[in-house]
Amino acid sequence: MNNGKPPVLRVENCTMQFGGVVAVDNFSMEVYKDEIVALIGPNGAGKTTAFNFITGVYEPTNGRVFFEGSLMVANRPQGKMKRFYQGDANAICSDVVRKTPDQITKLGLARTFQNIRLFKGLTVFDNVLAAMHMHLNSNFFMAALKLNRGEEKRMREEAAALLAMQGLYHVKDKIASSLPYGQQRRIEIARALATKPRFLLLDEPAAGMNPQETDELAAFIKKTKEDFNLTVFLIEHHMTLVMDISDRIYVLDFGRKIAEGTPAEIQENEHVIAAYLGVEDAES
Amino acid sequence: MIRLNSKTKLILTVAALGLTMLWFYHLEQNPRANGYLIKILERSAIYAVVAVAMNLMNGFTGLFSLGQAGFMAIGAYTVGILTIPVEARPNVYYISGVAPWLEKIEIHYLAALFLGGLIAAVFAALIGVLILKLRSDYLAIATLGFAEIIRSVIASPQMDTITNGSYGLKKILRFETIYTPFILSAVCIFMMVLILRSSYGRAFLAIREDEVAAEAMGINLFTHKELSFVISSFFTGVAGGLLAMFMGSIDSGTFRVTLTYDILLIVVLGGMGSVSGSVIAAFLVTGGREYLRFFDEPLKIAGVQISLFRPGFRMVIFSALLMIVVLFYRKGIMGDTEFSWDGIANFIYRFLPTGKARRGNGGRDE
Numbered sequence: 151m152n153n154g155k156p157p158v159l160r161v162e163n164c165t166m167q168f169g170g171v172v173a174v175d176n177f178s179m180e181v182y183k184d185e186i187v188a189l190i191g192p193n194g195a196g197k198t199t200a201f202n203f204i205t206g207v208y209e210p211t212n213g214r215v216f217f218e219g220s221l222m223v224a225n226r227p228q229g230k231m232k233r234f235y236q237g238d239a240n241a242i243c244s245d246v247v248r249k250t251p252d253q254i255t256k257l258g259l260a261r262t263f264q265n266i267r268l269f270k271g272l273t274v275f276d277n278v279l280a281a282m283h284m285h286l287n288s289n290f291f292m293a294a295l296k297l298n299r300g301e302e303k304r305m306r307e308e309a310a311a312l313l314a315m316q317g318l319y320h321v322k323d324k325i326a327s328s329l330p331y332g333q334q335r336r337i338e339i340a341r342a343l344a345t346k347p348r349f350l351l352l353d354e355p356a357a358g359m360n361p362q363e364t365d366e367l368a369a370f371i372k373k374t375k376e377d378f379n380l381t382v383f384l385i386e387h388h389m390t391l392v393m394d395i396s397d398r399i400y401v402l403d404f405g406r407k408i409a410e411g412t413p414a415e416i417q418e419n420e421h422v423i424a425a426y427l428g429v430e431d432a433e434s
Numbered sequence: 435m436i437r438l439n440s441k442t443k444l445i446l447t448v449a450a451l452g453l454t455m456l457w458f459y460h461l462e463q464n465p466r467a468n469g470y471l472i473k474i475l476e477r478s479a480i481y482a483v484v485a486v487a488m489n490l491m492n493g494f495t496g497l498f499s500l501g502q503a504g505f506m507a508i509g510a511y512t513v514g515i516l517t518i519p520v521e522a523r524p525n526v527y528y529i530s531g532v533a534p535w536l537e538k539i540e541i542h543y544l545a546a547l548f549l550g551g552l553i554a555a556v557f558a559a560l561i562g563v564l565i566l567k568l569r570s571d572y573l574a575i576a577t578l579g580f581a582e583i584i585r586s587v588i589a590s591p592q593m594d595t596i597t598n599g600s601y602g603l604k605k606i607l608r609f610e611t612i613y614t615p616f617i618l619s620a621v622c623i624f625m626m627v628l629i630l631r632s633s634y635g636r637a638f639l640a641i642r643e644d645e646v647a648a649e650a651m652g653i654n655l656f657t658h659k660e661l662s663f664v665i666s667s668f669f670t671g672v673a674g675g676l677l678a679m680f681m682g683s684i685d686s687g688t689f690r691v692t693l694t695y696d697i698l699l700i701v702v703l704g705g706m707g708s709v710s711g712s713v714i715a716a717f718l719v720t721g722g723r724e725y726l727r728f729f730d731e732p733l734k735i736a737g738v739q740i741s742l743f744r745p746g747f748r749m750v751i752f753s754a755l756l757m758i759v760v761l762f763y764r765k766g767i768m769g770d771t772e773f774s775w776d777g778i779a780n781f782i783y784r785f786l787p788t789g790k791a792r793r794g795n796g797g798r799d800e
């Protein structure tokens with residue numbers, strides 16, 4: 151898959167502790183351009199936590215994250231954490247780089263949330279427009295005095311085109327929270343796309359969807375990836391979906407990486423079967 | 435749902451504006467008889483500016499700030515100090531005299547209003563760096579504290595030669611015509627509406643709805659909160675300046691916390707997140723407060739003195755009203771929607787007897 155090219159996203163020896171609780175333990179992984187990579191694992195394995203330190207919501211306790219070759223996030227145990235740190239003492243990172251989530255989004259990563267975080271009281275259209283705000287060229291005075299009509303018009307057209315492309319144009323004037331769950335998930339993806347990312351992180355996009363919506367979602371993700379020229383990294387519990395769309399899979403259990411490989415390899419991996427698939431098969 | 439066509443709406447809007455103009459013209463013909471009413475309307479218009487500014491921050495950005503009185507004081511004193519006619523100054527500063535550098539500075543009131551807003555905005559920018567990272571309830575306390583500090587600084591003896599300390603300022607330039615305060619207020623509100631409707635306004639709403647998601651969509655929380663605070667304070671400062679010109683004389687007591695509460699009542703009653711709600715409520719509350727005055731006057735019914743009716747009772751009624759609104763009518767008059775002729779049409783239709791009769795009386799016959 152990598153053809154000797156450097157990865158787009160590289161997570162290096164990352165540990166994330168909440169006080170004494172180790173949510174992610176010395177985790178390393180790579181995602182290469184144009185891949186769809188899945189992160190799976192039982193509940194509480196630390197998947198969302200991994201997303202959160204990649205996107206700047208949390209600072210990892212230790213470790214580095216590179217995006218497109220440059221160091222994006224780095225931290226080492228500091229202050230009180232020095233005492234609590236339970237990770238590998240040899241892997242302690244030397245740099246400290248902090249970026250806020252908005253800075254990371256500006257680098258070209260966009261995400262959705264496990265517990266849908268739309269701007270609930272706003273219309274679908276305004277949700278998308280708000281996500282385009284970061285690309286605004288005109289300064290505050292231009293925008294506030296409506297001297298940027300051209301740009302505002304272009305933003306609206308782009309937002310409309312994006313919604314049309316995602317099959318959501320007909321709900322554009324609905325209040326986001328009034329729509330069914332499955333649709334809200336798709337709107338969240340559309341909103342993430344409005345930031346014009348090169349890398350998309352999806353946290354359980356199929357959660358709360360009915361079987362039919364889930365089937366459609368697989369095609370939707372593949373098509374979106376092609377249309378927008380994206381690299382996709384997703385967390386998902388729904389095994390059929392994961393096996394269908396992923397190029398490679400990482401498996402977390404109790405914060406540790408227990409396996410990585412192609413869907414076929416993962417399905418046969420005995421650690422994974424023991425930790426995860428046995429349980430999950432019964433459900434799906 | 436009734437939907438009026440755009441032509442009808444235009445006609446209604448023009449008619450409403452025309453009628454208002456006519457009414458003002460009529461009021462102005464006889465300023466002596468209508469003076470009281472004009473005063474109430476002027477004060478309402480000025481409060482509307484502060485209420486919309488407060489709403490911009492509290493209702494649209496979701497930052498609960500209670501510093502309004504402080505920023506109004508900054509604007510009011512700026513305008514006061516810079517517009518008192520030079521020849522009147524020895525008379526105003528008769529106790530400690532006026533600072534020599536200030537003695538001869540007198541500027542046009544529009545420049546003074548702008549400067550008042552600007553100074554308020556600079557203060558907001560400075561304290562915003564410190565306090566905007568606080569959680570909402572602490573933010574309210576911190577801004578409240580700031581307003582009190584401003585007030586005591588203004589009243590302190592060290593400031594005597596500038597603010598005339600606790601004696602306050604008199605002979606502040608008055609409005610030239612009765613239209614001036616209304617036009618200036620309308621301009622301020624119009625500018626805030628433009629801001630709220632721009633991409634920045636949408637960013638503010640995004641922050642109000644969900645900070646984590648807003649940040650994940652590339653909206654820098656600090657920059658935008660600071661921006662909202664600065665804009666809100668700028669217009670609050672300008673409105674403070676307008677208030678100074680309206681009152682003609684001010685002292686630090688004018689800008690007590692109760693002033694902030696008055697505005698808060700307007701914002702809550704009008705609806706958090708509704709500009710038109712704030713404007714309507716500003717007129718209702720300010721007018722209502724005056725007409726409720728009769729509660730403060732002794733009342734005799736059939737020769738019996740009703741002891742409740744005495745000075746201060748009005749405020750009790752008012753506070754009770756606020757509590758009722760908060761308990762039973764939390765969304766206020768407008769909720770977070772805006773005024774529209776469609777809304778009015780539907781409202782009237784609901785109360786039309788025919789509309790009700792056709793729907794029957796719910797089958798609960800007597």
Ligand SMILES: Nc1ncnc2c1ncn2[C@@H]1O[C@H](COP(=O)(O)OP(=O)(O)OP(=O)(O)O)[C@@H](O)[C@H]1O
Binds near residue numbers: 191195264
């Ligand atoms: N903010 C936090 N403070 C303290 N502990 C946390 C926090 N966030 C997560 N944790 C803990 O970290 C561990 C991993 O949680 P995480 O949400 O990453 O799991 P997950 O793999 O996403 O699970 P799920 O499949 O249920 O979404 C859990 O034990 C959780 O309780």
Ligand SMILES: [Mg+2]
Binds near residue numbers: 197198199264
């Ligand atoms: Mg999770």
